[in-house]
Amino acid sequence: MTIYSTDDNLKIVQQAITDLVQGKRKVRVEYTNPQGGRTSMQYTDVSLSELRSLERQMISDLQSVPLMESVDVEVVF
Numbered sequence: 001m002t003i004y005s006t007d008d009n010l011k012i013v014q015q016a017i018t019d020l021v022q023g024k025r026k027v028r029v030e031y032t033n034p035q036g037g038r039t040s041m042q043y044t045d046v047s048l049s050e051l052r053s054l055e056r057q058m059i060s061d062l063q064s065v066p067l068m069e070s071v072d073v074e075v076v077f
Contacts (some may be wrong), residue, residue, distance in 0.1 A: 003054070005061035013058060014039045 003009055019025045030040040 007056040007062065010055065010058045010062065013051060013055050016046070017048065017055065020046070020048055020051060 003013075016025065022052065023048050025046075026042050
């Protein structure tokens with residue numbers, strides 16, 4: 001799936017980072033084995049480093065640098 005670098009998509013990625021850091025994007029699984037022992041595991045769909053990498057790439061794409069800032073031309077007669 002392609003994620004395009006747009007201002008709206010950057011906001012979505014930044015919100016996902018905030019949600020992940022606040023613990024809102026975690027899936028928790030708990031189960032009891034036949035002997036009565038309880039086990040709990042926590043998963044996320046994406047890691048913080050993956051989201052940060054995507055955020056940096058989008059910011060870089062959206063802040064394109066002009067090829068030339070200025071051109072000085074001198075005409076000699």
